[in-house]
Amino acid sequence: MQYLKLDHLVHYIQHLDNFKYPGHLLTLQQGGQHEKLGTYNRLAYLNNAYIELIDVYKPDVLQKIIKTDEGRVSFPSKIVQDNYAQGLKTLAFRTQDIEQLKLDLEKKDVEVIGPVNMQRENMKGDKTSWKLLYIADPDYRVKPPFFIQWNEQEDTRNEKLASLRQNEFIIQSVELTSTEREHTVNKWQRWFDMEIINETESVTTLKLMGDEILFNISDGNDSGYKSVTIKDNKTTSPYTLIIRGLSYKFIAD
Template sequence: MQYLKLDHIIHYIHHLENFKFPGHLFTLNQGGQHERLGTYNRLAYLENAYLELLDVYKPETLQKIVKTDEGRVSFPSKIVQDHYSQGMKTLALSTTNINQLKEELEGKGIDVIGPVDMHRENIKGDKTAWKLLYIADPDYRVKPPFFIQWEEREQKRDEKLQALRQNEFTIKSIDLHSTERRHTVNKWRHWFDMEVVSEDNKVTILKLNNNDVLFKISDGPNSGYKSVTIKDSKTTSPYTLIIRGLSYKFEAD
């Protein structure tokens, strides 16, 4: 499978317009509105990915779209499925050729939906465009990551975002629980060509080829994303912040 890397995570937060990270730890940049989904976001750019904080401004629009084939697998659908509980809902893996990726996945017998053309518009009217591809397998225990290809070339996009990135913060790992860990591990390895870094009787650690972010899948009574571990080059000791249903664990670099 072609090169994939972590692009961003999605953290659903109520009343996002009034939210700030404790101590203004992360700078929240203006995102925009996803008109077809009834959602809007704020973005915190870190060294190797970004955090998308998401909220719903038109719940009736989101409720309608999640009843469609595309909507039930769309990135905000887990908000409705979780009855609007706050927390991390899913994550995106970036690709540079989403059409080729679709062919590769279908060649492995994986059902997909997309590519779907998307855009968001900020208060100045500036639009950002991208394409999304979703895995349509109905048998997952944890909402799987989806795929994204930005309209801008990667180098140009990176140059534009460089001034916004807080490079002292690097996402190291993402922790999730599954009521059927072996099932989830097998699916993720098949879908994303992930390799097993280590495994014991409680935890399996996976990673993508050519990407250092680890995915720690643990046995748990409830399936879902639980925490994000971030290296902080400006601290001398670890600390943890539990914010709106998601644990942010920081390690000294």
């Protein structure tokens, strides 16, 4: 399978129009609306990935779409499944060839849905488009990450986003729990060709072959994404912010 990288995290926040990170620590950029899903977003670009803050502006549209095969696995479907509880809902892994990725997964007998063409439009009328691929396997304890391919060359996209990135912040790891850790670990290894970096009696650390970000899967009484650890090159001591159902752990580099 081709190398994958973490592209972004999806953090659901209610009343997003009025939200700002404490002390404006992370700068939010204008995103746009996903008219097909009834959601909209704001974006915080960091050095090696970005955080997508998402909210729902048409609940009836989202409620309707998640009853379809595509909708039930779509990235905002977990919002409804969690009864609109705020927090980190899922992750997106970036690929350069989503059609080949689909073939690779199907060769492993992994059921997928997509690629799905998506776009959003900002207030200026500028459109951004991409393709998504979802794992349709219903037997999971944590909503699996999905795949994204942007409809522009990576160098072009990186150049366009360079001025928006807060390069002092680098995502180091994502922490999640599973009621059946071994089950989740086995799935993630199979789906994403992840390698085990470390394992203890209660935590397994995984890594994508083409990325340095770690994924720490712990035993838990429930399953879900719990925290993100971010290196802050401008701090000398660690600090933690609990923001709308997600723990942001900042560490000194």
